[in-house]
Amino acid sequence: MGDYVTILITRSADxxxxxxxxxxxxxxSVSKNEPPILVSHNRTTWNNISFDPSKGLVMNYSPSVKTIRLNSANSAQKFxxxxxVLSKVHQLVRTDTFCTKRELYYQDVKLFPGQSTLDDIVDDVACMLQVPRWNLHILATSKGLVAGDLFFTSGDGEHIDCSSTGTGVLIPNHVQGISNLQTEAEFVLVVEKDATFxxxxxxxLRQYVGPHILITGKGFPDVNTRLFVRLLWQHFRLPTLCLVDADPHGLEIMSTYxxxxKAQSFEANHLTVPSLRWLGILPSEVQRLIPSTNGLMQLTERDIKKAxxxxTRPYLSAQPLWKTEIEYLIKTKMKAEIQCLSQIAIDFxxxxxxxxxxxxxxxx
Structure with a gap:
């Protein structure tokens, strides 16, 4: 099956x-005395998703839709x-201004039941309009960090030197505004946790592996961190490696990069790095590295369910070695965090x- 192509709109008029x-x-609809309906492609079902090895998880050409009805008690509020949100998008795009989802929420806290409700509606609007979310001029608030051999200019004209930080530089909210990217790095290393970063x-680390760019999304990555990793890959075409815990949650994080x-499948062209490689920690190497079970933990029922x-993910057909590692994880029922390697030696x-x-x- 084909994929649902997200159209990158560069002109605000569109x-x-x-x-x-x-x-x-x-x-x-109102003028005809008919109940108005908003229609959006359904982002919550795997039935709408196909796997394209060159793009990742993408929405099908003819996906099922969901409707938001004004005359329905279940969806009137969401309507x-x-x-x-559509009104706010129109205002922001027309005036060429930006705001974060957090700022939008706090403009009228009583209006939205919670931040997550607003976040979901913004994603639905982007999918409804068939535009990347950032073209709505509503930005996510970044939580990811970057350090290492990288220089760039942010959207507000600030020159950022990522090599001069001892704790990392916050990835800009407006990733599309980044320019003048420069590096002598040999690879990009994405790590799961801030503690490891x-x-x-x-x-x-540079003393041992040479010049590189180090990134963390501090757990499950936000959209800006994913956009940033994709931007670096598009601009430099460097090998992109990923270091995560040897557990189902770590595998989920790596798979997302x-x-x-599923929820962002309509924006896959801008958020994925299909050439990313799994550097570690591999479940199959854990017990060899740590013979003692002191650093290992039992998989929980939730872990086993996630594994x-x-x-069942569609991309497993293209990753037989991943499948073997996941099956090994389920078989041994043991997981390990990256920090457990410090039991061998503090700088191991x-x-x-x-x-x-x-x-x-x-x-x-």
């Missing part, structure tokens, strides 16, 4: 026309809130594990 077309449809900075997510769910991760893996191209 976004405005799409918003106005939705509003005109609502007005037309009103969606119209409010800070440890590698403290232990001066590489292949994207089995991962085995930066001085031995990562240099050897990178030098020998030992990744999946």
């Amino acid at each position: 976004v405005l026309r799409r918003v106005e077309a939705v509003v005109a449809s609502v007005i037309d 009103a809130l969606t119209m409010k 800070q440890l590698l900075l403290d232990q001066k 590489k292949y994207g997510s 089995n769910e991962l085995l 991760l930066s001085n031995i594990y990562l240099p050897n893996k990178i030098r020998n191209s030992s990744w999946l």
Whole structure:
């Protein structure tokens, strides 16, 4: 099956026309004494998703849709809130201004039941209009960090030197505004946790593996971190490696960087790095590295459920070695965090594990 192509709209006029077309449809329904309906492609079902090895998880050409009806008790509130967001998008795009989702929420806290409700509506509006979310001029608030051999200019004209930080530089909210990217890095290393990110900075990983760019999304990555990793890959075409815990949650995080997510499948062209490689920690190497079970933990029932769910993902057909590692995880029922390598030696991760893996191209 084909994929649902997200159209990158560069002219604000096109976004405005799409918003106005939705509003005109609502007005037309009301004028005919018909209950107005908003229609959006359904982002919550795997039935709408296909796997494209060159893009990741993408929405099908003819996906099923969901409707938001004003005359339904179940969706009347969401209808009103969606119209409010459409109005705000029109205002922001027309005046060429930006705001974060957090700022939008706090402009009228009583209006939205919670931040997550607003976040979901913004995503639905982007999908409804068939535009990347950032073209709505509503930005996500970044939580990811970057450090290492990278220089760039942010959207507000600030010159950023990521090599001069000891704790990392916050990834800009407006990733599309970044320009003048420069690096002499040999690879990009994405790590799951902030604790690992800070440890590698403290232990001066560059001395052991050479110039590189280090990134963390602080757990499950926000959209800006994913956009930023994709931007670096598009601009430099450097090898992109991923270091996560040897557990189902770590695998989910790595899969999101590489292949994207179900909810953001309509934006896959801008959020995925299909060439990303799994550097570690591999479930199959944990017990060899840590013979003692002191650093290992039992999989919980939730972990096992997540691991089995991962085995059903459409991209597993293209990753037989991933499948083997997940099956090994389920079989042994043991998981390990990156920090457990410190039990071997405090600098084992930066001085031995990562240099050897990178030098020998030992990744999946």
